[in-house]
Amino acid sequence: MKKNVTYSISDLAKHFDVTTRTIRFYEDQGLLSPERKNTVRIYNDRDRVRLQLILRGKRLGFSLAEIKETLKLYDSTPDKKIQLEYVLNVINTHRKELLEKQKDIKRTLADMKKVEQKIIKRLETLNNKQRSHS
Amino acid sequence: MKKNVTYSISDLAKHFDVTTRTIRFYEDQGLLSPERKNTVRIYNDRDRVRLQLILRGKRLGFSLAEIKETLKLYDSTPDKKIQLEYVLNVINTHRKELLEKQKDIKRTLADMKKVEQKIIKRLETLNNKQRSHS
DNA sequence: CTAGACATTGACGTTAACGTTAAGGGTAGT
DNA sequence: ACTACCCTTAACGTTAACGTCAATGTCTAG
Numbered sequence: 001m002k003k004n005v006t007y008s009i010s011d012l013a014k015h016f017d018v019t020t021r022t023i024r025f026y027e028d029q030g031l032l033s034p035e036r037k038n039t040v041r042i043y044n045d046r047d048r049v050r051l052q053l054i055l056r057g058k059r060l061g062f063s064l065a066e067i068k069e070t071l072k073l074y075d076s077t078p079d080k081k082i083q084l085e086y087v088l089n090v091i092n093t094h095r096k097e098l099l100e101k102q103k104d105i106k107r108t109l110a111d112m113k114k115v116e117q118k119i120i121k122r123l124e125t126l127n128n129k130q131r132s133h134s
Numbered sequence: 135m136k137k138n139v140t141y142s143i144s145d146l147a148k149h150f151d152v153t154t155r156t157i158r159f160y161e162d163q164g165l166l167s168p169e170r171k172n173t174v175r176i177y178n179d180r181d182r183v184r185l186q187l188i189l190r191g192k193r194l195g196f197s198l199a200e201i202k203e204t205l206k207l208y209d210s211t212p213d214k215k216i217q218l219e220y221v222l223n224v225i226n227t228h229r230k231e232l233l234e235k236q237k238d239i240k241r242t243l244a245d246m247k248k249v250e251q252k253i254i255k256r257l258e259t260l261n262n263k264q265r266s267h268s
Numbered sequence: 269c270t271a272g273a274c275a276t277t278g279a280c281g282t283t284a285a286c287g288t289t290a291a292g293g294g295t296a297g298t
Numbered sequence: 299a300c301t302a303c304c305c306t307t308a309a310c311g312t313t314a315a316c317g318t319c320a321a322t323g324t325c326t327a328g
Contacts, residue, residue: 010304020305025286038294039306053245056238061195063284074249077256084257091250098239098246104190105232105239111187112232115208116225122211123218144274154275159316173276173323197314 007043016055026054031068060101070094141177150189160188165202194235204228 013020034043057067147154168175191201
């Protein structure tokens with residue numbers, strides 16, 4: 001059972017906390033292509049998911065150009081062996097990039113923890129001095 | 135035992151695969167402040183680590199302004215309780231952001247896997263057709 | 269001491285990703 | 299019919315993060 005829901009541009013803008021300008025810009029760059037009723041844009045669930053993917057990509061530091069390429073690739077359904085294997089290759093490259101970012105995050109979290117421990121120790125010594133003076 | 139090594143700007147540029155312009159720009163923005171021998175910049179290990187942190191932050195999609203603030207914060211060693219607790223708060227905010235990004239990565243990896251499976255299946259059916267025609 | 273390699277400081281140029289304003293079309297309620 | 303509100307395109311503006319010269323200084327090997 002498919003929900004055949006539609007959204008206005010401001011619906012999506014509010015939901016994802018971006019401006020309508022941003023959404024129109026993504027369309028301008030070829031990342032979205034909603035239907036039109038006259039001139040008015042009408043987004044369906046597929047469009048919504050696309051926008052979600054775009055914003056997710058942005059949060060991870062990818063450029064719109066990169067995101068566009070991956071969307072194009074993942075949407076494509078080639079029928080020849082070479083093309084299919086090419087897609088698999090690109091997917092593996094992307095996976096490696098993401099795993100690198102994951103490592104970066106873990107490293108950063110580890111560094112943060114060290115700083116945190118330092119500060120907590122400082123707070124403890126501060127509290128001890130406080131107590132010894134009371 | 136501390137290594138008291140120093141690096142030229144092009145040493146660092148080569149090692150981290152960025153241009154010297156980039157490194158100078160970071161200094162201009164207050165993210166680095168190496169020593170000088172006359173006018174020539176001389177970087178030590180602490181500077182090197184800083185640059186590494188900057189680039190790591192960039193890869194994760196943070197702006198130089200954000201990176202600057204976190205570096206400033208983590209370098210600071212306040213002595214008052216309120217300040218220390220404030221730092222802990224900011225650290226926790228940063229941690230949440232990073233955990234969000236981690237989720238984004240996992241979601242993306244999961245989506246990628248689905249696409250991959252689809253393609254692999256297509257490849258298998260292709261191979262089967264191939265075999266049945268031989 | 270001199271060439272060649274690397275360093276410096278401006279300063280203007282470029283690109284991505286929108287922001288902002290202008291000028292107006294479509295429609296739903298009163 | 300009028301108002302309010304949302305939509306549209308078009309076009310110029312802005313900011314971050316460097317790139318790209320140009321003109322000049324410095325240092326190291328021969």
